[in-house]
Structures are given as structure tokens and as C-alpha cells.
Amino acid sequence: MDKVASALTIAGTDPSGGAGIQADLKVFQEQQVYGMSVITSVVAQNTLGVQDVQHLSIDFIEKQLDAVLTDIQPQAIKTGMIATVDMMKLIANKLTNSDIPYVIDPVMVAKSGDSLMDETSRQVIRNTLIPLATVVTPNIPEAEILVGFEIHHNQDAEKAAKVIVDDLGAKAAVVKGGHLEGEAVDVLYDGVDLHYLKVDRFDTKHTHGTGCTFSAAITAELAKGKSVKDAVVIGKDFITDAIQYPLELGNGHGPTNHWGYRLKGLPGQREANK
Numbered sequence: 001m002d003k004v005a006s007a008l009t010i011a012g013t014d015p016s017g018g019a020g021i022q023a024d025l026k027v028f029q030e031q032q033v034y035g036m037s038v039i040t041s042v043v044a045q046n047t048l049g050v051q052d053v054q055h056l057s058i059d060f061i062e063k064q065l066d067a068v069l070t071d072i073q074p075q076a077i078k079t080g081m082i083a084t085v086d087m088m089k090l091i092a093n094k095l096t097n098s099d100i101p102y103v104i105d106p107v108m109v110a111k112s113g114d115s116l117m118d119e120t121s122r123q124v125i126r127n128t129l130i131p132l133a134t135v136v137t138p139n140i141p142e143a144e145i146l147v148g149f150e151i152h153h154n155q156d157a158e159k160a161a162k163v164i165v166d167d168l169g170a171k172a173a174v175v176k177g178g179h180l181e182g183e184a185v186d187v188l189y190d191g192v193d194l195h196y197l198k199v200d201r202f203d204t205k206h207t208h209g210t211g212c213t214f215s216a217a218i219t220a221e222l223a224k225g226k227s228v229k230d231a232v233v234i235g236k237d238f239i240t241d242a243i244q245y246p247l248e249l250g251n252g253h254g255p256t257n258h259w260g261y262r263l264k265g266l267p268g269q270r271e272a273n274k
């Protein structure tokens, strides 16, 4: 039997369990991928918002990275909340020349509107980390900052996905339409083709950690050796089910249901199971 697939998330924490490292590890587990984590920032947050943040020192983040990477080799890596330029430089340094698939969720602002990345870093991520990415998964406001123009409809999202790949150097980009009106359409550009991932929008306030959950599911599938397109399609199924079956927790934007797909069948096999 093949050795089990493992994945590493490098991100901030969410003690309320719906986003960040906690969400990523839950998703890896659900996808039967062995999950590992390096914490960049400890965040006091819940479904209502972010109360406070403490960044770990660069030295200590490096120790965590070395502890994992010198022992258990992940088959895919994801970064989420990387709040400072120094953190970005450290991670870029560790991942340059690596051929491990690397998913960047360029987390800048939480659903509550609280900032998770400083202003300078929002500009610097473009040149440090994005060129190393196998897939980048910005939401609309994040994509606007990366590409420098406004996104109002799907054609703008297509253009943004192409700029992220053709000009900024990522291998693929998924510009997520969660913040646009109408259907929840995400645009995937893999350097060759544009693909559209469409689902009907659920009328729900339980969307805390949707981006983390989606990108973690993509990472897990890449760790299993799936192509970018297949990993994104399965990730979209996973997040759709997680939003469709909310847990009704918390007093604000509640978490998604990380085992929602079990209520429908395995991710990627929903059609086959019908």
C-alpha cells in the first residue's frame, strides 16, 4: 500500500475552530490526509470578529518549519494568514526550489472585516510568495489588491485570474466569487484554460472560514496526487457541502460544517453516488 499522503498548513489560529489552522486540520482529516501545522500568529477570534493577535517570532516559526520539514515530508503545503513581510520572506526562502505543490490562500481580512495582514505585506506577497504557488485562491477583495484593478463581474474575475498566472507567476489561480452577487461562481485559470465552478448561492450567514476550508480541501487533494483542476473541483464540492449543512454555532458568522460532505457522499463522488 502507498504511504499515506500528508499535508502541511502554515497559518494563524482560530480558537473558535471554524477558520485558520483549526479548520485546515479538520479538512485534512476529513479528506484522509495526515495533517501537520506551523503556526504563524495566534489569533483571539470567534464568529463575531477578531479581538487580538500575537505574531510568533520569525525564529520560532522557522524552528517549527524545520521541525516538520526535516522529519515528515508533506506532499502538499498550504499557507493562510501570513501577516508580515518577514514571515513571507522566511516561507519563500524555505519553499524556493521545492517541488511540493503549494496552495496560497492570500488571507487579508476576516469575514468580520478585521484585518489579518498589514498594508505593506498586502503588496509584498505579490512578489515573494505568489510566484511560488501551484494555486492561489483569492476572494474578490484580495484579487483586487493582487492585480490592482476592481472586479465587478465574472469577466473581471477571469482577467484577474490570468494576471495572477501570466504576470505574477503562479501556476494557477482561482478567483472566488463568494463576494459577488448572484451565483457563487469561482473562476479557475490553470495557465491554459479557464474553468467555471458554479453553484447556487446559499442564503446563510454561516460563512466563517469558507476560504480556509476550500483551500485546505484543494491542498489535501493535491497531496493525494490529483491535478490542479481535479483538486479544485473536489475542493468546491467540499466547501459547497460544508456551507449547505451549517452547524448553527456561534453568535455571528458561524463556522461551516467540515463533515457536511459526509451527508451527501464522498467529495468528488457526489455524481457517481446519485
Ligand SMILES: Nc1ncnc2c1ncn2[C@@H]1O[C@H](COP(=O)(O)OP(=O)(O)OP(=O)(O)O)[C@@H](O)[C@H]1O
Pocket (backbone or CB within 6 Å): 019, 109, 110, 111, 138, 139, 140, 176, 177, 178, 179, 184, 185, 186, 199, 200, 201, 202, 203, 204, 207, 208, 209, 210, 211, 212, 213, 214, 236, 239, 240, 243
Ligand atoms: N453563500 C454561499 N453559497 C455558496 N457558496 C459560497 C457562499 N459563500 C461563499 N461560497 C463559496 O465558498 C468558497 C470560499 O469563498 P469566499 O469568497 O467566501 O472565501 P473567503 O472570503 O476567502 O472566506 P474567509 O475569508 O471567510 O475564509 C468559494 O468557492 C465561494 O464560491
Ligand SMILES: Cc1ncc(CO)c(N)n1
Pocket (backbone or CB within 6 Å): 011, 012, 013, 014, 019, 020, 021, 043, 045, 080, 081, 107, 109, 110, 111, 116, 208, 209, 210, 211, 212
Ligand atoms: C487565522 C485565520 N485565517 C484566516 C481567516 C479567514 O477566514 C481567519 N478568520 N482567521
